[in-house]
Each structure stands twice: as C-alpha cells, then as structure tokens.
Amino acid sequence: MADDVTGSHVTIPHGQKSKTFKSTSEAVVVNTHTVFSVVKRLPEHIQVDDPDVLKKLAKKLERQQIPRRLDYGYKVSLFSHLLQYSRKAPLTQQLSIPSAVIHPAIVRLGLQYSQGIVAGSNARSIALLHAFKQVISDYTTPSNEELSRDLVNKLKPYISFLNQCRPLSASMGNAIKYIKKEISNIPSQFKEDDAKKKLLNCIECFIEEKIVLAAKAIAKSSIEKINDGDVILVYGCSSLVNHILCEAFEKGRKFRVIVVDSRPRLEGREALRRLVQKGISCTYVLISAVSYILPEVSKVFLGAHALLANGYVMSRVGTSQIALVAKAFNVPVLVCCETYKFCERVQTDSFVSNELDDPDDLIVTRKGETQLKDWQQVPRLGLLNLVYDVTPPDFVDLVITDLGMIPCTSVPVVLRVKNVDLL
Amino acid sequence: MPGPYRETDLTEKVEAFLSDLKRGGSGTGPLRGSAETARETTALLRRITAQVRWSSAGDLMEVIRKEGRRMSAAQPSETTVGNMIRRVLKIIREEYARSRGSSEEADQQESLHKLLTSGGLSEENFRQYFTALKANVIEAINELLTELEGTTDNIAMQALEHIHSNEVIMTIGRSRTVEAFLKDAARKRKFHVIVAECAPFCQGHEMATSLSKDGIETTVITDAAIFAVMSRVNKVIIGTQTVLANGGLRAVNGTHTLALAAKHHSTPLIVCAPINFLFISGEILSKVNVHCPVFDYVPPELITLFISNIGGHAPSYIYRLMSELYHPEDHEL
Numbered sequence: 001m002a003d004d005v006t007g008s009h010v011t012i013p014h015g016q017k018s019k020t021f022k023s024t025s026e027a028v029v030v031n032t033h034t035v036f037s038v039v040k041r042l043p044e045h046i047q048v049d050d051p052d053v054l055k056k057l058a059k060k061l062e063r064q065q066i067p068r069r070l071d072y073g074y075k076v077s078l079f080s081h082l083l084q085y086s087r088k089a090p091l092t093q094q095l096s097i098p099s100a101v102i103h104p105a106i107v108r109l110g111l112q113y114s115q116g117i118v119a120g121s122n123a124r125s126i127a128l129l130h131a132f133k134q135v136i137s138d139y140t141t142p143s144n145e146e147l148s149r150d151l152v153n154k155l156k157p158y159i160s161f162l163n164q165c166r167p168l169s170a171s172m173g174n175a176i177k178y179i180k181k182e183i184s185n186i187p188s189q190f191k192e193d194d195a196k197k198k199l200l201n202c203i204e205c206f207i208e209e210k211i212v213l214a215a216k217a218i219a220k221s222s223i224e225k226i227n228d229g230d231v232i233l234v235y236g237c238s239s240l241v242n243h244i245l246c247e248a249f250e251k252g253r254k255f256r257v258i259v260v261d262s263r264p265r266l267e268g269r270e271a272l273r274r275l276v277q278k279g280i281s282c283t284y285v286l287i288s289a290v291s292y293i294l295p296e297v298s299k300v301f302l303g304a305h306a307l308l309a310n311g312y313v314m315s316r317v318g319t320s321q322i323a324l325v326a327k328a329f330n331v332p333v334l335v336c337c338e339t340y341k342f343c344e345r346v347q348t349d350s351f352v353s354n355e356l357d358d359p360d361d362l363i364v365t366r367k368g369e370t371q372l373k374d375w376q377q378v379p380r381l382g383l384l385n386l387v388y389d390v391t392p393p394d395f396v397d398l399v400i401t402d403l404g405m406i407p408c409t410s411v412p413v414v415l416r417v418k419n420v421d422l423l
Numbered sequence: 424m425p426g427p428y429r430e431t432d433l434t435e436k437v438e439a440f441l442s443d444l445k446r447g448g449s450g451t452g453p454l455r456g457s458a459e460t461a462r463e464t465t466a467l468l469r470r471i472t473a474q475v476r477w478s479s480a481g482d483l484m485e486v487i488r489k490e491g492r493r494m495s496a497a498q499p500s501e502t503t504v505g506n507m508i509r510r511v512l513k514i515i516r517e518e519y520a521r522s523r524g525s526s527e528e529a530d531q532q533e534s535l536h537k538l539l540t541s542g543g544l545s546e547e548n549f550r551q552y553f554t555a556l557k558a559n560v561i562e563a564i565n566e567l568l569t570e571l572e573g574t575t576d577n578i579a580m581q582a583l584e585h586i587h588s589n590e591v592i593m594t595i596g597r598s599r600t601v602e603a604f605l606k607d608a609a610r611k612r613k614f615h616v617i618v619a620e621c622a623p624f625c626q627g628h629e630m631a632t633s634l635s636k637d638g639i640e641t642t643v644i645t646d647a648a649i650f651a652v653m654s655r656v657n658k659v660i661i662g663t664q665t666v667l668a669n670g671g672l673r674a675v676n677g678t679h680t681l682a683l684a685a686k687h688h689s690t691p692l693i694v695c696a697p698i699n700f701l702f703i704s705g706e707i708l709s710k711v712n713v714h715c716p717v718f719d720y721v722p723p724e725l726i727t728l729f730i731s732n733i734g735g736h737a738p739s740y741i742y743r744l745m746s747e748l749y750h751p752e753d754h755e756l
Binding site for chain 2: 076077078262263264286287288289290291292316317318320321324325328349350351362364366371372375378379380381382383384385386389390
C-alpha cells in the first residue's frame with residue numbers, strides 16, 4: 001500500500017450491507033460521509049466491491065496509460081472486496097512493446113512479481129529498489145521542470161503498474177515512502193548529476209542499513225536464543241530465518257530443524273534446500289502434522305511480512321495456526337522482523353486486508369483424478385487461496401528486531417521513535 | 424472344540440473380506456467408509472453364526488473371537504471391525520443370559536456387594552445348550568444390521584436441529600456422515616460451507632464438489648488458512664474415524680489444529696459419528712504412523728457435542744454408552 005504522504009482529505013467510502021453469509025452478530029457498516037484531515041488514504045485494492053472506487057481507479061490508470069488487470073474466477077463472498085488474479089494472464093500481455101510510459105526495468109519487475117519469480121518480502125523490496133536505481137540513472141530532467149517534483153511524478157505510474165501486477169507489500173510501501181521523501185528533499189540548486197548520485201547513494205544506504213545490516217544484527221541477537229540440542233521449527237521460507245539458522249550453525253551451535261510446509265506454494269522446500277546445503281539436519285512435514293510433531297520442538301522461529309501497529313503479526317497464511325498450536329503446547333514462539341517492515345496499519349482479522357492468489361493453484365491430481373478440474377463450471381463452488389494472515393500478539397512471545405528484542409505490543413513505540421527520526 | 428467350517432464358500436468370503444481390509448489399509452486411504460466396513464463385518468459374523476457348527480454359546484464365542492482377531496490383525500487402524508465383533512459377543516451373552524432366565528441388569532452391574540461375595544468375575548462358562556439360542560442370536564444380529572443401515576439417515580435427520588439459516592459451517596476432509604448431514608439440512612435451509620482440503624490426500628476436494636453439486640455454497644481452503652478463516656465460522660462439524668472411551672477422538676490429520684482454532688474462537692465443535700464408532704482404549708491413544716501421520720488425537724475438552732444415531736451427547740457421557748454397548752470381558756479379544 002503506497003501511502004501518499006500528502007495533506008489530502010479523506011472520505012470514508014459508502015459501506016455496504018453485509019451479504020447473506022455473514023453471521024448475524026456482526027455489525028452492519030453504516031453509511032457515513034465524513035471528512036477527516038488525516039494523512040492516510042484507504043488503498044484501492046481492498047475496496048474492489050465499491051463501484052465508485054473502481055471508476056476512479058480506472059480513470060487514474062487511463063490517465064497514466066496503464067492497462068487494468070481484470071478479476072478472475074468466482075470470488076468467495078467474504079472476500080468480494082479484494083482482487084483475485086490469474087497467473088496465466090499477466091498484465092504485460094496488455095502492454096504495447098515498447099511501452100512509452102513505463103521503463104523496461106519496471107515492466108520486467110512487474111512480470112517477475114506477477115509470475116511469482118520474485119517472492120518474499122525482502123526479495124521484492126530489494127528488487128524494487130534496484131529497479132528504481134535503474135530508473136533514476138536513466139532519468140533526465142525535462143526543461144522547465146524541477147527534478148525533485150518531476151521525478152516523483154514520473155514514479156507514480158510505475159508504482160500503479162507494479163500495484164496492478166501484484167499488490168504492494170508493507171515493506172515495499174515503506175521503501176517507496178523513503179525514496180519519495182529523499183527525492184523531494186533534493187535542494188533545487190543541485191545539478192542533475194549530483195542529485196542522481198545522491199539518490200543512488202541513498203538507495204544503497206537504505207538497502208545496506210535496513211536490510212543487510214539489520215539481518216546481521218538480528219542474527220547476532222537470535223544466536224543467544226539458540227542452545228545446543230534445540231529442535232527448532234520453522235514455517236515456509238523466510239530469508240531472515242534461514243540466515244539466522246545458517247549463521248548459528250556456522251558459529252557451532254548444535255541443533256536440528258523441522259521445516260513445516262503448506263499447499264499450494266510449498267515454499268518450505270526452498271528453505272529445506274538451503275538448510276540442507278549448509279549441512280543442518282532437517283525434518284519436513286506438512287502443516288496438518290504440526291500437532292503431531294510439536295511435542296518434540298523446543299522453539300518456533302517465524303518470519304514476518306509486516307508488523308502492525310496494534311501488535312499483530314502479518315505473515316504467510318498458516319503462521320497464525322502454527323503459533324496457536326505452539327501456544328497450546330507451551331512452546332515459545334519467536335518472530336524475527338526488520339524494523340523497516342513495521343507499518344502503521346491496524347488489523348484484527350485476516351479478512352479486511354489480504355491478498356487472493358490464483359485459485360487454480362489449489363487444483364491437484366490425486367490417484368489419477370483431478371476433482372476440481374472444472375470448478376468454474378460448478379455454480380456454487382469457490383476456491384480460496386489466501387496469501388497472508390494475522391497472528392494475535394498473545395501467541396507471540398518475543399519479536400527480534402535490529403533494535404533489540406521487544407514484545408509484540410511495543411511496535412507502536414518503535415514506530416513513533418522511527419517517525420521522529422525521519423522528520 | 425469349534426467344529427470345522429462346513430461350507431467352503433464361507434471360508435472364501437472370510438478370506439476375501441480379510442484381503443479387502445488389508446488392501447484398504449495399505450492404499451492411500453480406506454477403500455470404503457467405516458460404516459460400510461461395519462455392515463460387512465456384521466453380515467459376515469451372521470453368516471458364521473448360521474453356518475458353523477457349534478454346540479454351546481462358549482463355542483460360538485470362541486469361533487467369533489478367533490475370526491475377530493484375524494480381522495483386527497488385517498487392519499489395525501480400522502477399529503469398527505473390532506467394535507462389531509464386541510457388539511456381537513455382547514449380543515450372544517445377553518441372549519444366553521435371557522435363555523437361562525436370569526435378568527440382564529443383575530449380571531451387568533458390578534456392585535461392590537457382588538464383587539465381595541462372588542469373589543471376582545462371575546462363573547459363567549457358557550456351556551449350557553439352548554435350542555432357541557441360535558435363532559435368537561441371529562435375530563439380534565439382524566436388528567444390529569438394521570440399526571447400522573439406518574445410522575447415517577438417523578444422524579442426518581437431526582441436522583435441522585443444529586443448523587440454522589445463513590450459517591457458515593466449517594468441515595475438514597471427507598466424511599460420508601457429515602456429507603449426508605449437511606445435504607439433509609440444505610434441503611430446507613441456506614448456509615455456507617467451508618471445506619479444509621486436508622493435504623496430502625486432499626479428500627476435501629471430493630467433499631466440496633459433492634456438496635456444491637447439491638446446491639450448497641461451498642468454498643475450498645488450504646489447511647494453512649484454517650485459523651485465518653475461523654473467526655467467521657459459526658460451527659465446526661466433523662466426522663471421525665473413532666470415538667474413544669474418554670470422549671476423545673481419533674480423526675483425520677489436521678483435526679487437532681481445527682479443534683484448537685475452534686476453541687480459541689469459542690466456536691462449537693460438533694462431531695457426527697454413529698454409535699458403533701466407540702472404541703475401547705486403556706490409555707490415551709497418541710498418533711499413529713511416523714512419516715506422515717494419518718490420524719490426530721483430539722482431547723475431549725475441545726469437543727462440544729457428539730451427534731450419533733441415537734441422539735446428541737456431551738463428551739462426558741461417552742463412557743456410559745461404552746458400558747452399555749460392550750461387555751467388559753470382551754475388551755481383549
């Protein structure tokens with residue numbers, strides 16, 4: 001969600017009466033038309049059920065000359081406010097080659113996002129920043145324009161395009177905010193080359209400090225938490241957790257790892273590959289076997305996609321389940337997260353803001369039969385492929401960040417400190 | 424001494440049944456539902472009773488125990504086979520007691536007084552011969568068969584008492600009992616069903632296609648999304664492989680996570696199981712299988728209600744039903 005840091009007014013969109021399947025105890029959203037002078041704006045990708053918002057989005061995309069990606073397949077009614085795309089229809093097919101508006105590095109990046117070639121919060125942010133470095137080096141200020149304002153305007157259609165390819169993650173949103181701030185702070189007397197050099201330098205610093213060095217700091221703190229003889233459970237493929245485990249193994253700690261995986265992405269296999277290459281002894285299970293394997297486990301290490309301001313952890317779907325079962329067995333749950341992924345949103349359930357992946361991924365052939373092959377033809381059948389879920393803070397025992405080890409509830413404090421720094 | 428089998432096709436039938444059981448276990452899942460297995464076991468036991476030469480109740484029980492041990496050994500995880508054998512043994516005891524003229528209740532209740540005076544277990548050796556015993560036992564087994572045939576319908580008939588309209592119901596994997604239950608309710612009420620696919624065998628897919636073809640609004644989710652979606656679910660209805668004597672369950676992989684998630688959101692967890700699924704266990708059964716656990720143990724604290732063909736019960740009542748269905752001496756076959 002690319003939050004625009006402008007002083008614009010915000011209108012709360014018309015609420016819709018709950019559809020038939022919501023339980024009767026839920027409150028009905030009230031129609032209000034209030035005007036706040038709040039900085040944030042509700043992102044469009046969670047208002048797909050509102051036709052006014054869709055119209056405005058279509059107009060904006062037309063102005064920026066970016067094609068609009070269409071929904072695919074029957075959407076489960078509980079998620080009719082979210083977008084659902086098919087991987088077989090990437091946005092780039094609707095573009096003309098060469099595209100006059102969008103830089104080729106951004107087009108390539110968008111394709112990599114939508115096909116899942118670049119996946120994972122850190123990987124996506126780093127790829128984004130590298131693409132922006134390319135854009136900035138190729139940029140020339142047109143006459144009568146100031147670099148600080150024009151470059152920001154040039155970046156807006158790119159961000160819309162990437163958003164259409166795949167909704168932006170929290171880490172990407174923070175990175176974009178940082179870049180925009182740096183660009184607008186370029187003094188007007190800078191020559192173009194100097195300005196570009198400064199910006200490239202800023203981006204390098206961001207990657208170095210917030211991602212690479214942060215990973216080192218987190219690894220250093222985490223290694224204190226790993227004892228000899230530990231059995232550590234990890235879920236899916238988190239680059240940070242893999243880094244921590246590899247570092248701990250190199251420092252000589254003796255432990256074994258249980259990798260938990262889930263359909264349809266099966267990212268755990270990638271984590272397994274990386275850990276086994278280092279020589280760490282691993283076990284592999286599917287998420288339905290978690291309550292079977294948990295009595296053997298001494299600690300659970302989880303990665304995070306974002307940490308929300310009310311202490312909830314947003315991560316790959318299934319993380320909250322693992323945390324729940326671990327809590328039931330009294331196994332400590334440690335979440336590892338860099339501070340640049342902290343985000344000011346609040347969320348209490350996995351419905352209001354999420355991402356729906358391609359529903360066709362759920363189709364599988366077992367014993368020679370593909371049960372869901374023609375699911376589109378069956379009128380009342382829906383397939384739900386969620387990407388994220390939120391874990392309540394009472395399931396998480398500790399969050400390890402580059403600023404130290406904090407409890408989940410201290411996230412808004414960190415955010416406040418960070419914002420004071422930025423100003 | 425148990426007499427030799429008179430008919431060779433009885434032996435064939437027994438062998439065929441045993442090999443079916445063995446195959447069903449070594450494949451990727453049960454070859455037929457547990458209810459079907461129960462019916463076939465009982466039919467086979469009726470045949471044995473009718474065709475094998477036996478002179479007293481003791482002989483018959485020996486024969487049945489011997490066959491029962493073979494059948495249980497063929498497929499240890501299919502507990503309904505053992506259960507049916509114990510039911511039939513109890514039937515034989517009851518019919519014998521009735522023929523002798525003693526009342527059933529006096530035999531059943533092990534009061535302290537009886538324990539002290541009789542000095543241990545009762546002295547029955549079932550040696551007396553009664554002409555009408557065979558006919559009575561076969562009639563009782565027929566009644567059992569009718570009860571088995573009607574179980575799914577009986578459970579399904581209770582559906583409307585438990586499902587109201589516009590509900591969101593969650594289930595996991597594929598259970599024929601739950602399928603019948605939901606389809607029966609769907610004839611009169613509109614509701615939404617979320618099916619967890621239950622990897623790696625993904626039986627949830629079959630369940631979802633079957634339900635949606637009957638006009639029920641269905642959604643398939645992955646196992647990882649169970650907790651994420653649970654906050655919008657009103658009820659969780661599941662089937663099970665076995666019900667244990669303490670009110671716990673042995674059910675398909677992933678059920679324990681589902682039960683924990685339901686407990687966290689205070690969502691009622693309802694188990695639909697025919698009464699013949701009750702299983703005797705001395706100590707708490709933990710998981711079976713090493714590589715890919717096929718079953719989960721769900722403790723009774725996480726379960727709200729059991730719906731069986733004889734009505735609804737709380738988990739704390741299961742031990743009482745157990746004592747009515749099986750005789751304590753038959754716990755070990």
